Amino acid sequence: MSTLIAKHQLPVIRRSANYQPCIWTNDFVQSLTTDYTGERFNGRVNELKENVIEMLNDVAKPNLDQLELIDNLQRLGLGYHFEHEIKSILMKIYEDDQSSETLERNDLHAAALKFRLLRQHGYDISQDVFKYFMENGSFKGCLCNCFKGVLSLYEAYYFSSEGESIMEDAWSFTSKILKENLDDIIDPNLGINVRHALELPLNWRMPRLEARWYIDFYGRINNMNPALLELAKLDYNTVQGLYQEELKIASRWWKELRLSTKVSFARDKLVESFIWMVGIIPEPQFAYCRIEVAKAIQMTSVIDDIYDIYGTLHELELFTDAIERWDIHSIQLLPDYMRIFFLALYNFVNGIVYHIFREQNIDVLPHLKKVYTDLVKCYLVEARWYHSGYTPTLEEYLDNGKLSIAQPSVVIQSYICSANPIEKEKLECLLAMPYILQLTGTLCRIVDDYGTSSDEIARGDVPKSIQCHMFHNGTSEEAARAEMRDLMRKKWREINACRARDMPVSRSSVEIMLNASRSAHYIYYDSDGYAGKDGKGIDMILSLIVQPVPL
Structure with a gap:
């Protein structure tokens, strides 16, 4: 009987975003080299730093x-x-x-x-x-x-x-x-x-x-x-060499996962994910954080594409439940592409948990489980909106979007991977979404939509902030975009007001939040630099990773 039913099941119709193939291959990344290493450069940098200290003093x-x-x-x-x-x-x-x-x-x-x-x-x-x-x-x-x-x-x-x-x-x-x-x-x-x-x-x-x-x-x-x-030139070039080595580690990890063949519908943006982390926490001492959270951003991009493009609503509900359970046995009901991805995500997260426990004797698994559970629940809300044809109000959309943009998850994982020691109270405060994290998440959502929403709507996505404003206020796209620009300035003023007050989170966490917002502004202010369809994303990667500053 089950065989007979299976024969008559309709094929699943899946959407495609038609993402362009990744141009930054692992072979290219592994070929990157720099001349700015060794004692000769380090000695000159230290000499110049002493000169600057004299000027400052x-x-x-x-x-x-x-x-x-x-x-x-x-x-x-x-x-x-x-x-x-x-x-x-x-x-x-x-x-x-x-x-x-x-x-x-x-x-x-x-x-x-x-x-x-x-x-x-x-x-x-x-x-x-x-x-x-x-x-x-x-x-x-x-x-x-x-x-x-x-x-x-x-x-x-x-x-x-x-x-x-x-x-x-x-x-x-x-x-x-x-x-x-x-x-x-x-x-x-x-x-x-x-x-x-x-x-x-x-x-x-x-x-x-x-x-x-x-x-x-x-x-x-x-x-x-x-x-x-x-x-400045020597510092930029020597730090660029460190970034190259970090990116090589992350790129080898992504190649060895071989997920790009199992989830071929999703974005292959490991290099772009690493660039996000250079923007968010650029100081050279935070190599581990850049590497691991760049991996997390790439994994999150795949999750986003599963919910936005490929998965059926029923599959998405099953996947959300599997993430919430965080149990290997819960994947038996998932389709193959979700099963392999869940295992990859499970192993990746547990790898961070092991590293932090080994180094600091702190178990961050409950915190990371909450990060990913909160994220996929927001993705599921948007998927339900899409499948029901519902257009939320701007307020409703942004209330969910401040989390679905994934900026809070990046901030929390950046704290976990950069803080030593990790302070339990500060970590739990971040998980509770303090007001400044809500503000920066909302800002990133608005900025992201401003640069990408036309493309996402064209491929069949849930209405974004601009479309929500147009639908419920009867305005033109031009007027809605002007409103979003004003809203960006308003959110920044609110963020600045928060910075002026005492906050229960660390100053370094606040700077990570701000740098995430700044990176979003640069990448999305006039186009989707993350998607890389124009030359801006390419130029950004060349400047930060590939091309040294001429001396």
């Missing part, structure tokens, strides 16, 4: 010179070498300037740069410092020709919080001035910097890629410091 240096030095170090990707010195300088500037207003009264660039750097490092500096540049409730018209100061104020705005009306006025004022006068800026380097900022503000940029861009830019300006430039 020069107490006779005016505040503005110190601020510009710190800004250059950070933008060149060198800030992590000098965290102690930078912290000491900013603390002194903050304490000294509580009783002095000279800097703010005389120089918009200096006031805005100080505001931005102090806010970035957690100091509660008031927006009132900009009142000196206003009259009758508006910014003074005479500032319109001070493009350097206007640019600095524009960048400072992106560290403002919700409800800061002066900063909102600053954004309107600076955006208008910079856009309308872009072609009138005489200094060509300043013009380049303005275009760069209008494309994406500094606080929204992926740190390591910004360093690569700024190295070239800094080398062109008249008053650049040759020691800083040389150190």
Whole structure:
């Protein structure tokens, strides 16, 4: 009887995203080499670092010179070498300037740069410092020709919080001035910097890629410091060599899994997944974290494609139950492609659990099970929306989407793989989704949709944030996109407000959240760089992994 029924079962109709084959083969990755290793380069780097420390410790240096030095170090990707010195300088500037207003009264660039750097490092500096540049409730018209100061104020705005009306006025004022006068800026380097900022503000940029861009830019300006430039180039190239070795490890793992033949419908994006981790936690000491969480992102991409494209609703319900049970015996009801993938995921997660237990005597299996269970439950919600033809409200969509974007799961796994020691209270706080993690997850969801939603809708996916807004508000796509841009700025202001308060999570975890958001902005702001259909994703990988900076 069962044979007779099987003969008459209808074939399963499955969707296809028609993903392009991966161009970054394992053979290519294993062929990557660098010349920037050995004592010769390490010795020169240490010598240059000593020179920079002397510059930072020069107490006779005016505040503005110190601020510009710190800004250059950070933008060149060198800030992590000098965290102690930078912290000491900013603390002194903050304490000294509580009783002095000279800097703010005389120089918009200096006031805005100080505001931005102090806010970035957690100091509660008031927006009132900009009142000196206003009259009758508006910014003074005479500032319109001070493009350097206007640019600095524009960048400072992106560290403002919700409800800061002066900063909102600053954004309107600076955006208008910079856009309308872009072609009138005489200094060509300043013009380049303005275009760069209008494309994406500094606080929204992926740190390591910004360093690569700024190295070239800094080398062109008249008053650049040759020691800083040389150190930045050597640091970038030596760290790039470390990234290459890490990527080789991850790529061998992916090849040995041979999952790309078993789940051929899914994205093969191991290299792109590693690039995400370079954006999220770029410091060289976090190699294990980059390798393991890059693997996790690739596995999550496969899960996403199972739910979005390939699986039937019944199969997805079975798979969700199997993840929640986390039991090998629960896979017997799964189709073959899900069974092999579940085993691969099971072994991968348990490998991290073993490593952490061996190194720190902490069992993180319950925490990682929750990470993946929460994620697939959100994917299942979206699958049910799709199969029922339901279009959620924007609020409903984002409430689920802040988790389905997988940013919280990446943040939690990054903490597990980078913290030593892992603090149980901080880990459990992350699992409980503190407000700042909800905000950054929502932001990543909006940014992701902004760059990819048209493609996803075309292949038959659940409506994304833009489509939800259009459907329930009767607006055009152009109007919905404008609303999403405003919502991005709003979420950043809320994030900045959270950063200014004491939080139960570590500062390093917050920086991981912010860097995930910054990476999303860079990858998705005008296209889907992750999918790699344009040249941006290729250029990003070449810059970060393949091509060293010419000395």
